[in-house]
Amino acid sequence: MSSIVTFLGKGGTGRTTSAIATAKKLAAAGKKVILMGQDSSPAWGMALGIDPSTEPQSVSANFAAMQLNTTVLLENSWEEVKRLEAQYLRSPILKQVYGQELGILPGMDRALALNTIREYYQSNQYDVIIYDGSGGIDTLRMFGMPEILSWYFRRFRGIFTESDIVKALSPFVQPISSAVLNTAWTTADITENTDNPASQMLEKGTEALSQGKVWGYLVTTPNPIAVATAKYLWGSAQQVGLSVGGVLINQGSITDSISADFAPLNVTELPNFDGSNWQTLMDGLPTIGEEIDTPQPIEFVMAERKIKVFLPGFDKKDVKLTQYGPEITVEAGDQRRNITLPPAWRGNSVTGAKFQKGYLEVTIG
Structure with a gap:
């Protein structure tokens, strides 16, 4: 099964550089790696030395990269929604709405990115998936989404079951579902069934976090604001069950204060990067993406x-x-x-x- 790695920290601390160097190092060691970038600007492709694509593009041996373009992901997902509607409804109506005309609502980018990560994670095409996102609280909420949605489903399903309206309409659910959806759903299927694809998807996402398949690494400089941000993200990562594997220090040296701030995590000082000598940076990285002993959330x-x-x-x-x-x-x-x-x-x-x-x-x- 694949492992997923992401980098957390304040902007400008070297998260993207660390992500690329990690991908290069793991690929050189024989791991099949895909790097997914949420940055839709040309800067991301320039850092990689390629023209960014919304499909996996080979960067070097064992190393592919793709840019997560939200509009493209939305169009692809919308086509799947319409396919499911046509499968279950005799008279589908969404066929008149086209993915190319849909606008992006707040939060869609994270949900669509997470779905893409999930698809590649379950495909087992790659040994390691590296996600280069915003590196902040938005990234953590994205990875915490399966557990949060699962809670909503569990909580409101129970309330829904006890509703007088549901009890009153219960006898009509099966005949209506047969007539409208061309299926034989009952109230029990809606309120009790946990084997549906949505529930299974949420459970697998939660398991990936709890079983240590998803790792976060803190990236910071010695700047006090950057250090405080990294510490805040460390604690926030625990709240979504994301394991933090260590700390990378850029643009400076490790001090006793920094070591104390992040104890018991391993803190690694990275060499200065001039924008071209990737090998030096790769050699300076710790072992990333493998299970290590860290405090349990x-x-x-x-x-x-x-x-x-x-x-x-x-x-x-x-x-x-x-x-x-x-x-x-x-x-x-x-x-x-x-x-x-x-x-x-x-x-x-x-x-x-x-x-x-x-x-x-x-x-x-």
Whole structure:
């Protein structure tokens, strides 16, 4: 199965350069690599030394690159939507709407990029997929999208099932679906079935994160603002379950302060890059994309009835904890994460919480 690598950090710290150098290094080691760039400007192709294309284009042996053009991705996805409509409806109506006329709504670029990454991930054409995106909170929300959507599906399916309107209309769902959709859906299929393609897609996306198939690397300079941004993104990555494998320092040296800020992550100082000598930069990179021992975002200590949530880069004042039934919601910065209590703890409430040394420690009564 492929692994996915992305780079996080403030703009101008060398994320794209690090992504390209990583792709070159892995390809030289015999890995089949594809680099996906979200930057639609000519600068991205110039950094690679190619004319950017919306289809995989060979850069060198084992190394392909493609530019994620949102309008093209939208057109392709719209054709698939129309195909499904024609498959399930006797009188499709979307055939009169063309992908080429659709505008881009906020958030579409991330959703379409994630879908493209998913398709290549499941195809197993490449050993490593490197995503060169914005490198900020938008990238993290993109990778966290499967878990968040899965929560929405689970939460509202239960509410939908208990709705008086659904109960009243239940006898009519099957005949209506047969007449309109030419299928035999029932209320149970809508409210209980978790084997549909959408649910399976979300589950696979969540598994990819939890099983360590997706890695993020922090890129920063010694500049205090860049360091603070990287620390914030580290903590935010934990909130979506994205493993952070290490820190890359550009345009400067590692200091004791920087090492302490990012402990226990490995911090690597990269050599100066003049825009042409890729080999020197490649040699300076750490091993990327392989499983390493990093703190887990969440740990259940069953014997002590405690949950330990790793939130580096945040202070106590940045963290908020609430409980709704069998779920605990942790808010840190601009991210929220819902944690479902183990079955043995259901029906119990939070009896204590403390935040120290980057960990939120929650006790369940």
